[in-house]
Amino acid sequence: MADLAQRFAGNPILRPIDVKPSRPDMAIECLLNPGVFRYRGRVGLLLRVAERPVQQEEWISMPIADPASPGGVRILSFRKDDPLLDLSDPRVIQYDGNGYLTTLSHLRLAWSDDGVHFTPDDSPTLVGEGELQTYGIEDSRVTQIGDEYHLTYTAVSPAGVAVALTTTRDWKAFEQRGLIFPPHNKDCALFDEKIDGHYYALHRPSGVGGLGGNFIWLAKSPDLIHWGDHRCLALTRPGQWDTARVGAGASPIRTEKGWLVLYHGADEFHRYCLGLLLLDLNDPAKVLARGKEEVMEPTAPYEKTGFFGNVVFTNGHVLDGDKLTIYYGASDEVICGATFSVKQLLATLSLA
Amino acid sequence: MADLAQRFAGNPILRPIDVKPSRPDMAIECLLNPGVFRYRGRVGLLLRVAERPVQQEEWISMPIADPASPGGVRILSFRKDDPLLDLSDPRVIQYDGNGYLTTLSHLRLAWSDDGVHFTPDDSPTLVGEGELQTYGIEDSRVTQIGDEYHLTYTAVSPAGVAVALTTTRDWKAFEQRGLIFPPHNKDCALFDEKIDGHYYALHRPSGVGGLGGNFIWLAKSPDLIHWGDHRCLALTRPGQWDTARVGAGASPIRTEKGWLVLYHGADEFHRYCLGLLLLDLNDPAKVLARGKEEVMEPTAPYEKTGFFGNVVFTNGHVLDGDKLTIYYGASDEVICGATFSVKQLLATLSLA
Numbered sequence: 001m002a003d004l005a006q007r008f009a010g011n012p013i014l015r016p017i018d019v020k021p022s023r024p025d026m027a028i029e030c031l032l033n034p035g036v037f038r039y040r041g042r043v044g045l046l047l048r049v050a051e052r053p054v055q056q057e058e059w060i061s062m063p064i065a066d067p068a069s070p071g072g073v074r075i076l077s078f079r080k081d082d083p084l085l086d087l088s089d090p091r092v093i094q095y096d097g098n099g100y101l102t103t104l105s106h107l108r109l110a111w112s113d114d115g116v117h118f119t120p121d122d123s124p125t126l127v128g129e130g131e132l133q134t135y136g137i138e139d140s141r142v143t144q145i146g147d148e149y150h151l152t153y154t155a156v157s158p159a160g161v162a163v164a165l166t167t168t169r170d171w172k173a174f175e176q177r178g179l180i181f182p183p184h185n186k187d188c189a190l191f192d193e194k195i196d197g198h199y200y201a202l203h204r205p206s207g208v209g210g211l212g213g214n215f216i217w218l219a220k221s222p223d224l225i226h227w228g229d230h231r232c233l234a235l236t237r238p239g240q241w242d243t244a245r246v247g248a249g250a251s252p253i254r255t256e257k258g259w260l261v262l263y264h265g266a267d268e269f270h271r272y273c274l275g276l277l278l279l280d281l282n283d284p285a286k287v288l289a290r291g292k293e294e295v296m297e298p299t300a301p302y303e304k305t306g307f308f309g310n311v312v313f314t315n316g317h318v319l320d321g322d323k324l325t326i327y328y329g330a331s332d333e334v335i336c337g338a339t340f341s342v343k344q345l346l347a348t349l350s351l352a
Numbered sequence: 353m354a355d356l357a358q359r360f361a362g363n364p365i366l367r368p369i370d371v372k373p374s375r376p377d378m379a380i381e382c383l384l385n386p387g388v389f390r391y392r393g394r395v396g397l398l399l400r401v402a403e404r405p406v407q408q409e410e411w412i413s414m415p416i417a418d419p420a421s422p423g424g425v426r427i428l429s430f431r432k433d434d435p436l437l438d439l440s441d442p443r444v445i446q447y448d449g450n451g452y453l454t455t456l457s458h459l460r461l462a463w464s465d466d467g468v469h470f471t472p473d474d475s476p477t478l479v480g481e482g483e484l485q486t487y488g489i490e491d492s493r494v495t496q497i498g499d500e501y502h503l504t505y506t507a508v509s510p511a512g513v514a515v516a517l518t519t520t521r522d523w524k525a526f527e528q529r530g531l532i533f534p535p536h537n538k539d540c541a542l543f544d545e546k547i548d549g550h551y552y553a554l555h556r557p558s559g560v561g562g563l564g565g566n567f568i569w570l571a572k573s574p575d576l577i578h579w580g581d582h583r584c585l586a587l588t589r590p591g592q593w594d595t596a597r598v599g600a601g602a603s604p605i606r607t608e609k610g611w612l613v614l615y616h617g618a619d620e621f622h623r624y625c626l627g628l629l630l631l632d633l634n635d636p637a638k639v640l641a642r643g644k645e646e647v648m649e650p651t652a653p654y655e656k657t658g659f660f661g662n663v664v665f666t667n668g669h670v671l672d673g674d675k676l677t678i679y680y681g682a683s684d685e686v687i688c689g690a691t692f693s694v695k696q697l698l699a700t701l702s703l704a
Contacts, residue, residue, distance in 0.1 A: 092562055099562025132584065135563070159584035160557065160564025178581035182533065182557040182571070183564040205512065205534040208558045210444055210451025211487070212512025212535045219534070226578035229530035232484065232511035238449075 004345065005274075005296040005326075005338040008116060012302050012334035013327075019049055019120045022106065022127075023073065026051040026063065029103050030307045033329040034110075035140035036250065036316025037149060039171060043318060045110040045118055045327055046125065046140045046151065047335065050103035060085070062093060063104035065128030065136055073104065090308060091332075098158070104128070105136040107153065109171065115318065115325060116337065126166065132157045132179060137164065141315050143190040143251045150224060152188040152201075155179060163188040163203060165225065177225050181205070187216075187247030187315070190224065191259070191284065199224050200284050202233070202248035202261065214245035216263060216277070218285055231285045234263070234277055241294050242275060243267050249314045252279065253324065257346055258288050262326070264313050265294070272311040273297040278349055289349040296338070298330070306331025356697065357626075357648040357678075357690040360468060364654050364686035365679075371401055371472045374458065374479075375425065378403040378415065381455050382659045385681040386462075387492035388602065388668025389501060391523060395670060397462040397470055397679055398477065398492045398503065399687065402455035412437070414445060415456035417480030417488055425456065442660060443684075450510070456480070457488040459505065461523065467670065467677060468689065478518065484509045484531060489516065493667050495542040495603045502576060504540040504553075507531060515540040515555060517577065529577050533557070539568075539599030541667070542576065543611070543636065551576050552636050554585070554600035554613065566597035568615060568629070570637055583637045586615070586629055593646050594627060595619050601666045604631065605676065609698055610640050614678065616665050617646070624663040625649040630701055641701040648690070650682070658683025 016028040028051050035046035053061040059077045066074035078085050078095055086094035093100045106127040110120040128136045135156035143150045148169055155164040160183025168174045180201075181188060187204035199221040207213045216234040219227040236243050242265025252259035261277040273294035280286035298310045314328035324340045368380040380403050387398035405413040411429045418426035430437050430447055438446035445452045458479040462472040480488045487508035495502045500521055507516040512535025520526045532553075533540060539556035551573040559565045568586040571579040588595050594617025604611035611631040618624045625646035632638035650662045666680035676692045 094562055156563065158563070159567060159587070160559040162582065179583075180580050182537070182555070182569055182582040184536070184558065184560040185534070203534070206536065206560045207512040208536040208560065210446055211508065211510070215511060217534055221578055222574070223578075226573055226575075226580040228532050228578040230514065230534040231531075235511070 002293050003296055003299060004340055004348070006340070007300060008337040010116060011300065011336040012330060013116065013337055014045075014047070014110065014118055014120065014335040016333070019047070019108065020122050021051060022049075022124050025054050026073070027054050030333045031329070031335050032105070032332055033139045033313050034316050034327050034335060035107075035142035035151060035153070036318055036327050037142040037144055038318060039149075041113075043112045043115045043118075044142075044171070045112075045316065045335070046142055047108045047110055047120065048105050048138050048140070048329075049108045049124070050105045052103045060087070060093065062100045062102060064100075065104060065134050076100065101135050101156065103136075105138045105156075107137055107140050107151075125171075126151075126174065128155070129176070132159055132162065133164070134158065139186065139315055141189050141250050143192050145190075145192055145224075150190055152180070152190060154186050160184055161186060180225060180227055181219075187264075189248040189251050189261075189315070192251045193254070195282065195284060198222065201227065202252070204247040214247070216246050216248055233279070233285070233287055234290065236265070240292075241265055241267055241271075241273050241297075244270070249274070249326075250316045252284070253317075253319060253342065254281070255342060255346060257349075257351065259284055260342065260345065262295075262314060262317070270308070270310070271298065272313050274312060274314060276345060276349060278346075278351070289351050291348055293348070295340070295345060295348065300330070302334055302336065303330040306333035308332035354645050355648055355651060356692055356700070358692070359652060360689040362468060363652065363688040363690075364682060365468065365689055366397075366399070366462060366470055366472065366687040368685070371399070371460065372474050373403055374401075374476050377406050378425070379406050382685045383681070383687050384457070384684055385491045385665050386668050386679050386687060387459075387494035387503060387505070388670055388679050389494040389496055390670060391501075393465075395464045395467045395470075396494075396523070397464075397668065397687070398494055399460045399462055399472065400457050400490050400492070400681075401460045401476070402457045404455045412439070412445065414452045414454055416452075417456060417486045428452065453487050453508065455488075457490045457508075459489055459492050459503075477523075478503075478526065480507070481528070484511055484514065485516070486510065491538065491667055493541050493602050495544050497542075497544055497576075502542055504532070504542060506538050512536055513538060532577060532579055533571075539616075539667070541600040541603050541613075544603045545606070547634065547636060550574065553579065554604070556599040566599070568598050568600055585631070585637070585639055586642065588617070592644075593617055593619055593623075593625050593649070596622070601626070601678070602668045604636070605671060605694065606633070607694060607698060609701075609703065611636055612694065612697065614647075614666060614669070622660070622662065623650065624665050626664060626666060628697060628701060630698075630703070641703050643700055645700070647692070647697060647700065652682070652688075654686055654688065655682040658685035660684035
């Protein structure tokens with residue numbers, strides 16, 4: 001009951017070794033959490049590629065996006081025995097009160113004719129640009145509205161972690177639309193149609209100082225660029241699998257019963273699973289149901305161990321009738337695929 | 353040099369004892385940080401009034417806004433010797449991992465003919481409404497655009513600390529416009545005119561986990577309700593008086609040199625002072641200058657001791673030629689007034 005996913009037999013479908021580094025002195029550490037879309041009969045993944053400078057003994061080196069430096073990357077190095085260095089978290093380096101990421105992420109396309117075998121592009125598609133993305137860009141979600149694709153992704157810099165929007169029609173020319181949600185925010189999933197004349201988005205701001213938490217919120221917009229009327233839809237649940245943080249997956253799925261939202265939740269041990277929310281079709285601020293149990297949990301070896309183990313995290317899917325194919329990051333290191341039956345997912349929800 | 357404020361001789365101008373509690377079993381603990389405006393020849397303050405249930409021995413009681421309870425207030429009580437209770441911060445009670453405020457704030461009008469002597473209304477003007485304001489509403493900023501007043505204020509609830517917008521034309525009928533900035537956010541000051549066809553606001557989102565901080569940001573809007581294109585304008589400055597947090601005061605002041613922003617900054621000891629930013633008149637995302645030193649610091653006895661000592665905090669002012677009259681909260685307990693010369697403030701800034 002706690003796992004309804006049919007995993008691809010060939011998982012993982014993409015590993016760090018399958019992708020070319022963006023420069024010879026960088027190594028790919030992880031592939032993570034792709035945005036997913038269909039374009040001209042193919043399935044596209046917009047991978048998050050996390051790179052790290054090739055490391056030298058006694059030193060730890062981190063990359064920063066910097067258009068003024070060669071290749072757009074500046075490398076900072078600290079001695080490993082420097083007492084100001086704190087390496088207790090594999091994702092963030094603390095040095096003298098400042099946080100740096102161990103890796104720098106860019107977004108890169110991979111294409112498939114069958115939805116199973118993917119060929120990654122040889123170079124980055126989108127890289128951190130400007131002072132609000134100096135620590136890179138991460139975890140895109142791709143939403144097609146008409147013939148335009150809307151990419152929401154995490155922009156990371158010393159100013160904070162926020163949500164940026166970029167649009168494209170042809171996957172060659174991209175238009176940056178600025179930050180649509182200020183720090184601290186992630187996990188922004190746009191609805192792929194207007195409801196009663198308005199655009200909607202799920203997003204995940206964070207609380208500070210004992211008030212608020214890592215909850216799923218809804219916002220409303222006339223134009224996808226300016227957002228307001230923020231509402232809180234889903235809190236974390238004490239003592240359950242989603243006790244520490246929750247965040248939306250990809251665009252909500254229109255069903256007869258309501259908007260079905262696949263979301264990730266983590267517990268206090270940072271174990272990431274997937275669960276369900278159901279929102280009213282005409283008023284997505286109304287939560288009709290929330291699944292008590294997870295519908296997918298880390299069970300396969302590649303989900304249990306890796307760069308950051310015990311993680312299944314999805315922010316991209318394609319729908320084909322009742323078959324929902326998700327692409328997901330496993331253990332913050334490799335890309336996998338799995339399918340669900342939408343009917344079966346809905347059946348797990350008790351509707352009031 | 354570090355203090356250019358001419359304080360009112362009669363400071364403090366309003367104390368908790370000058371205001372009537374909203375119910376007989378509530379006591380006013382503090383008056384804080386008023387929004388300020390002119391209406392029909394008078395100066396209005398929109399005070400933040402923080403109340404607390406009259407306390408009983410061995411118990412600690414806190415209030416929660418709850419429309420379903422008598423008078424709209426529900427009172428929670430815990431035994432003082434309960435080991436799950438943490439009272440180390442005078443503003444927030446931690447109980448079993450949840451944060452509660454020690455006081456519940458509402459907003460209340462006070463009126464003056466001379467800008468010095470104020471008469472507070474006998475009852476609250478605006479109280480927390482709905483599930484996003486159950487812990488009250490705080491620190492309003494009032495911006496007049498045409499004949500409409502726009503009130504931005506902090507909405508506090510277990511879902512987080514966010515910025516709400518309410519409008520009025522007559523200070524009797526109010527229209528709620530929802531949350532305009534999601535958690536964690538405070539210190540939202542609207543510009544009082546459009547720039548190149550857009551509305552602008554300063555706001556103060558917060559970072560989490562070593563990335564980002566308590567910085568001043570700018571946002572853009574077509575309608576004052578939906579916001580986007582967020583930019584970071586001012587970080588905290590290590591080792592200076594504004595090392596821990598910064599946040600905008602009231603609406604930026606148009607001068608010949610640029611938009612003059614009076615902001616508060618605090619150091620690691622929570623000492624709150626006021627300082628200056630100057631923004632480009634035609635592109636407020638461009639910071640022309642930032643004052644190195646504070647222009648006001650807690651020096652008077654009522655600024656140095658109180659509910660939370662060593663605080664001067666302003667979010668409201670009126671302008672009369674060169675004379676800027678600010679109203680401010682001192683030590684999170686009483687309301688005071690002071691004047692500045694705009695010319696003198698500008699003279700402290702070295703323009704590039």
